Amino acid sequence: GIQVEQSPPDLILQEGANSTLRCNFSDSVNNLQWFHQNPWGQLINLFYIPSGTKQNGRLSATTVATERYSLLYISSSQTTDSGVYFCALNSGNTPLVFGKGTRLSVIA
């Protein structure tokens, strides 16, 4: 099946800093999403982005499908951005496969 690799596994940021999270995948995709899991476990959908670029406030994402990677940008990070960021994707009509996530801690 399709493989998903996220980096870095852990990241500590000072409040106000910017960061880039990466998701590499092994096959062509027809669905790629980024999620944020808050400290209470709730998963929030950030972007549906199988290709192209999207922005939502301080967050933006880019997927280069031909090169099999996606990037999530967080600008001016805040302590509320802390949590785990997951990339999840599929190829064909199959359930999403999740990466191992990037654990982000933003300190004041």
Add this chain to the structure above:
Amino acid sequence: GAVVSQHPSRVICKSGTSVKIECRSLDFQATTMFWYRQFPKQSLMLMATSNEGSKATYEQGVEKDKFLINHASLTLSTLTVTSAHPEDSSFYICSPDRGETQYFGPGTRLLVL
């Protein structure tokens, strides 16, 4: 976004008992429901996919007789962990299929003593 509820949010039970987890999609109907399990500091692992009115499809390594899934209606699916053991302690999350964008319930934290 879609509204998905799970009940209970957390449960502690004795080894050998059964626990039922309910998942409801409150503002849309879902023919398909995904159930995931997440161990501490790990990623989400798909356990099973259920379709309303038919039997669930389980992922490799997930015992279908231990994790009973009922998807009786388009807004309700239940996961029953039968004869729970400490190794079943985990965070269980449902996700009704809504097409491209996937939404998740808030999760149920199960602790088996």
